[in-house]
Amino acid sequence: DAGITQSPRHKVTETGTPVTLRCHQTENHRYMYWYRQDPGHGLRLIHYSYGVKDTDKGEVSDGYSVSRSKTEDFLLTLESATSSQTSVYFCAISEAPNEQFFGPGTRLTVL
Amino acid sequence: QKEVEQDPGPLSVPEGAIVSLNCTYSNSAFQYFMWYRQYSRKGPELLMYTYSSGNKEDGRFTAQVDKSSKYISLFIRDSQPSDSATYLCAFGSGNTGKLIFGQGTTLQVKP
Numbered sequence: 001d002a003g004i005t006q007s008p009r010h011k012v013t014e015t016g017t018p019v020t021l022r023c024h025q026t027e028n029h030r031y032m033y034w035y036r037q038d039p040g041h042g043l044r045l046i047h048y049s050y051g052v053k054d055t056d057k058g059e060v061s062d063g064y065s066v067s068r069s070k071t072e073d074f075l076l077t078l079e080s081a082t083s084s085q086t087s088v089y090f091c092a093i094s095e096a097p098n099e100q101f102f103g104p105g106t107r108l109t110v111l
Numbered sequence: 112q113k114e115v116e117q118d119p120g121p122l123s124v125p126e127g128a129i130v131s132l133n134c135t136y137s138n139s140a141f142q143y144f145m146w147y148r149q150y151s152r153k154g155p156e157l158l159m160y161t162y163s164s165g166n167k168e169d170g171r172f173t174a175q176v177d178k179s180s181k182y183i184s185l186f187i188r189d190s191q192p193s194d195s196a197t198y199l200c201a202f203g204s205g206n207t208g209k210l211i212f213g214q215g216t217t218l219q220v221k222p
Contacts, residue, residue: 033208042214042215058209094208097205097206098210099160100208102147103154
């Protein structure tokens with residue numbers, strides 16, 4: 001998975017609780033992305049980063065925030081999880097835009 | 112009209128068959144065209160990447176882009192059971208790294 005790890009790999013949580021997902025890369029790539037994948041919707045971009053402390057919103061950013069204080073780490077936070085945020089979350093990295101490499105995913109269930 | 116259309120399948124073929132997977136798109140600004148392969152419960156894996164009309168070949172895989180008709184195709188020759196996966200087309204424009212994905216076509220290659 002191109003030197004990308006995601007943690008945790010599985011998580012079950014309750015509605016209203018905060019959740020943080022971590023993406024760690026060892027490739028020193030500039031760009032990092034968070035996607036969610038849902039049946040019938042495919043992969044959708046949540047947020048992305050084009051450098052340390054430089055982030056921007058994607059297609060489905062409501063309810064999510066991100067932080068990137070180091071090149072290798074990109075955190076995705078659900079401030080107050082809702083059942084609609086039950087999904088599989090993928091992190092991706094790239095040195096140049098567009099040619100992205102994906103991590104193994106985190107399966108999140110919000111009860 | 113959706114920005115990207117991809118037949119979800121499933122598509123079932125015998126081993127050795129030639130497989131054709133297709134996506135159409137409506138956004139003329141798309142400049143980058145990609146195919147990803149995703150095995151069950153794994154992250155997407157970049158298969159092919161191109162930015163021009165025409166064909167690009169890599170082993171048993173050929174990616175075809177027709178910008179005038181706004182469609183892209185992935186051909187798999189001599190298909191193998193190990194090719195059984197979901198195939199996602201993806202499109203990018205500019206240098207933002209924001210990709211738009213198709214919903215994926217599930218392929219099963221039977222021995």
